[in-house]
Amino acid sequence: xxxxxxxxxxxxxxxxxxxxxxxxxxxxxxxxxxxxxxxxxxxxxxxxxxxxxxxxxxxxxxxxxxxxxxxxxxxxxxxxxxxxxxxxxxxxxxxxxxxxxxxxxxxxxxxxxxxxxxxxxxxxxxxxxxxxxxxxxxxxxxxxxxxxxxxxxxxxxxxxxxxxxxxxxxxxxxxxxxxxxxxxxxxxxxxxxxxxxxxxxxxxxxxxxxxxxxxxxxxxxxxxxxxxxxxxxxxxxxxxxxxxxxxxxxxxxxxxxxxxxxxxxxxxxxxxxxxxxx
Amino acid sequence: xxxxxxxxxxxxxxxxxxxxxxxxxxxxxxxxxxxxxxxxxxxxxxxxxxxxxxxxxxxxxxxxxxxxxxxxxxxxxxxxxxxxxxxxxxxxxxxxxxxxxxxxxxxxxxxxxxxxxxxxxxxxxxxxxxxxxxxxxxxxxxxxxxxxxxxxxxxxxxxxxxxxxxxxxxxxxxxxx
Numbered sequence: 041x042x043x044x045x046x047x048x049x050x051x052x053x054x055x056x057x058x059x060x061x062x063x064x065x066x067x068x069x070x071x072x073x074x075x076x077x078x079x080x081x082x083x084x085x086x087x088x089x090x091x092x093x094x095x096x097x098x099x100x101x102x103x104x105x106x107x108x109x110x111x112x113x114x115x116x117x118x119x120x121x122x123x124x125x126x127x128x129x130x131x132x133x134x135x136x137x138x139x140x141x142x143x144x145x146x147x148x149x150x151x152x153x154x155x156x157x158x159x160x161x162x163x164x165x166x167x168x169x170x171x172x173x174x175x176x177x178x179x180x181x182x183x184x185x186x187x188x189x190x191x192x193x194x195x196x197x198x199x200x201x202x203x204x205x206x207x208x209x210x211x212x213x214x215x216x217x218x219x220x221x222x223x224x225x226x227x228x229x230x231x232x233x234x235x236x237x238x239x240x241x242x243x244x245x246x247x248x249x250x251x252x253x254x255x256x257x258x259x260x261x262x263x264x265x266x267x268x269x270x271x272x273x274x275x276x277x278x279x280x281x282x283x284x285x286x287x288x289x290x291x292x293x294x295x296x297x298x299x300x301x302x303x304x305x306x307x308x309x310x311x312x313x314x315x316x317x318x
Numbered sequence: 319x320x321x322x323x324x325x326x327x328x329x330x331x332x333x334x335x336x337x338x339x340x341x342x343x344x345x346x347x348x349x350x351x352x353x354x355x356x357x358x359x360x361x362x363x364x365x366x367x368x369x370x371x372x373x374x375x376x377x378x379x380x381x382x383x384x385x386x387x388x389x390x391x392x393x394x395x396x397x398x399x400x401x402x403x404x405x406x407x408x409x410x411x412x413x414x415x416x417x418x419x420x421x422x423x424x425x426x427x428x429x430x431x432x433x434x435x436x437x438x439x440x441x442x443x444x445x446x447x448x449x450x451x452x453x454x455x456x457x458x459x460x461x462x463x464x465x466x467x468x469x470x471x472x473x474x475x476x477x478x479x480x481x482x483x484x485x486x487x488x489x490x491x492x493x494x495x
Contacts, residue, residue, distance in 0.1 A: 081405060082396035083413070203410050227406070317402050318463060 069094035070289050071105040072310045073148055073196045079226065080202040085139025088200060090122070092148055093131035098253045098287050105196075107132040107148055113209040115142025115202075142206035143226065147197040152216070154302055156180070156189040172301045191302035193217070198312040199225035214242030217292050217307035222275070229316045230283040237274045240292055240307070244274030250290035254282060280315035287312050347442040348470045351495040354433040354450075356388070359486030362426040363459065370423035371456035371484055372397065374404035377433065380447040384408045385437040390419045400455050403463055412438075428486075435470070445471040454484040466490065 071094040080086045092110070095102030104127055112120045122134035138144060154172035159165065160181045171179050173189045180187065193216040199209070205226045212218040222235040238248040248270040253263055268276040280286060288311040295304050360371065373391040378384050384407050392398060398416070399405045409416050415438055437443050452464040462482040468475065472494060479488040 079399045079405070079410075081399035081409065082394070086396065201410075203413065205410070226410075229406075316406065317461070 069096060069103050070287075070308075070310055071148070071150075071194055071196050072099075072287055073110075073146060073198050073312055074099055074285070075146065075198050075200060075312065078198070078200055078314045080138050080200065085137055085202065087135055087137050089133060089135045090146060090198075091131050091133055092196065098257045099255045099285065100258055101131040104129055104132055105148075107134045109150060110134050110146070110148045112136055113145035113147065115140050115144060115206045115208055117208045117211070138200055138202050141203040143199055143201045143209050143224070145197060145199055145209040147195060149195045149197075150193070152191055152193045154189055154191055156187060158184050158187045160184045173303065174300060188304060189302045191216075191296070191299075191305045192307070193305075194308040194310060196310045196312075201226040212239050212242065214239070216241065216305070217245070217248065217290065217309050219288075219290060219309045219311055225313050228280065228313055230280055230318055233277055233279050235275060235277045236288075236311075238270045238276070238290065238292070238309075239274060240294065240305075244272075245292055245294075246270055246272050246274060247294075248274065248276070248290050248292045250276060250288055252278060252280070252286055252288045254280070255285040255287075283315050283317045285312065285314050345444050348435050348445050349472055349494050350442065352435050352470070352472075353493055353495070354435070354470075355491040355493060356431050356433070357428070357487070357489040357491075358389075358431065358452075359428045359488070360424065360426045360454075361481065361484070361486040363456075363484075365459070367458040369457040369459070370425055371454045371459065372401055372423065374401045374408075374451075374453045375431075376404060376408060376451050377443075378407070378449045378451060379443070382407075382449075385443055385448070386433065387415065387419045387438065388433045389421070389431055390416065391421055391423050393423055397457075400461075401453050402455075402461075403451070404453050443470065450477075450490055452479075452485065452488065454482075456484055460484050464488070468492065 074091045076089045091101065092105050092107045093101045093103060094105040106127060107122065107125045110122050110125065112122065114120055122136045125134045126132060154170070156169050156171045156176045157166050158180055160167065160183060169179055176187065176189060205224050210221055212220050218239045220237045220239060222237055228234050238245045250268050252266040257263060266278045268278050270276050290309045291306065293304065293306045296302050356375065373389060374387065375389040376384055376387045387408055398409050401409065435442055447467065447469050450466040450468055455461040460483050462484040464479055464482065464485065466477050466479055468477065470492065474492050474494055476489060476491045481487055
């Protein structure tokens with residue numbers, strides 16, 4: 041092999057490695073929640089159980105994302121903690137006794153995280169440090185360039201309805217990325233149109249990119265996902281053609297203006313729902 | 319001023335004369351003697367784990383709104399939600415209605431029941447287009463969801479519904495006695 045060819049191979053290998061690194065940072069394992077049931081008809085209530093994990097397959101358990109921050113928004117809007125929380129090696133679980141009539145939101149939202157990207161020295165390698173805009177001045181080297189701090193925040197959520205569906209638990213809190221179901225989560229039916237609305241810091245947000253995948257990706261060749269992007273009012277519309285459990289992964293990336301903590305945001309809503317049989 | 323008022327009342331009177339008959343025409347109830355007789359059967363199914371199915375029979379109007387749950391053969395209310403369509407459209411909204419109409423599950427066999435043409439509140443329904451629904455779901459078994467469109471008025475009719483996995487022969491007869 042000539043020296044020239046060797047260099048070529050080396051160059052190719054570097055590109056591959058760089059590519060791999062880029063994909064891992066861009067696609068951390070999505071964290072999601074899977075309820076055992078979405079509907080309760082039993083009088084006096086019932087126990088339901090929830091799996092929480094982070095994985096690339098839809099409803100395949102992989103990394104043990106915690107449930108310590110899990111909360112249940114009750115039909116009247118107050119928040120409760122789950123009754124039992126266990127963390128295993130591939131998932132965490134929690135149980136909750138659902139007895140109040142109406143729709144509950146189940147949310148596992150971590151705290152916001154801040155990373156600062158920068159370049160320093162002769163090379164143009166991008167380096168990262170876990171610091172927000174306020175902290176970064178003390179941490180970064182002196183001669184630093186291309187500094188940018190990103191806020192990351194992910195909501196993993198789902199809805200459970202006991203008896204008659206209600207609206208209170210669907211309300212947004214006005215922080216980060218949020219999804220407000222316009223079609224009630226208990227009224228999502230195969231073959232019928234569904235509408236959701238996205239908000240960023242309480243305002244309708246255009247340009248939110250979401251993919252919606254039905255369970256069972258392990259047993260089919262293609263993801264068969266539905267891709268949507270929110271319109272000028274933050275709305276997306278799609279039709280789940282097959283009944284089953286679905287995961288919607290929505291992401292919004294945008295610049296932040298006059299934010300003391302970050303320059304830009306990459307925020308997610310990972311929403312689990314069922315499409316009922318006709 | 320008085321003249322104007324008089325004119326206005328005249329106009330209103332004329333308008334209501336014109337509108338009222340059409341209003342009543344659309345809202346006219348079906349005849350008092352009308353009823354819907356249902357011949358219904360559950361097939362004998364040979365299987366190792368047979369459980370009697372849950373059955374819901376209900377009527378919806380042309381706006382797809384339920385007007386009456388005719389039959390509800392169920393066991394524990396924990397599994398009411400497995401009658402997916404009936405639970406979503408009817409059951410979850412009214413516990414009292416569910417309690418009022420519930421009866422025990424039944425074995426395979428032939429059954430007859432009648433819908434008296436009254437809605438859930440006891441009012442005779444208006445003549446017009448309706449849909450007859452049957453939902454049958456069996457533990458360790460299957461689910462069948464049957465729809466039959468029908469026009470209720472002063473003309474009698476019959477419809478035969480073909481058997482499915484979970485239902486046998488079904489025949490509905492609209493009679494005016």
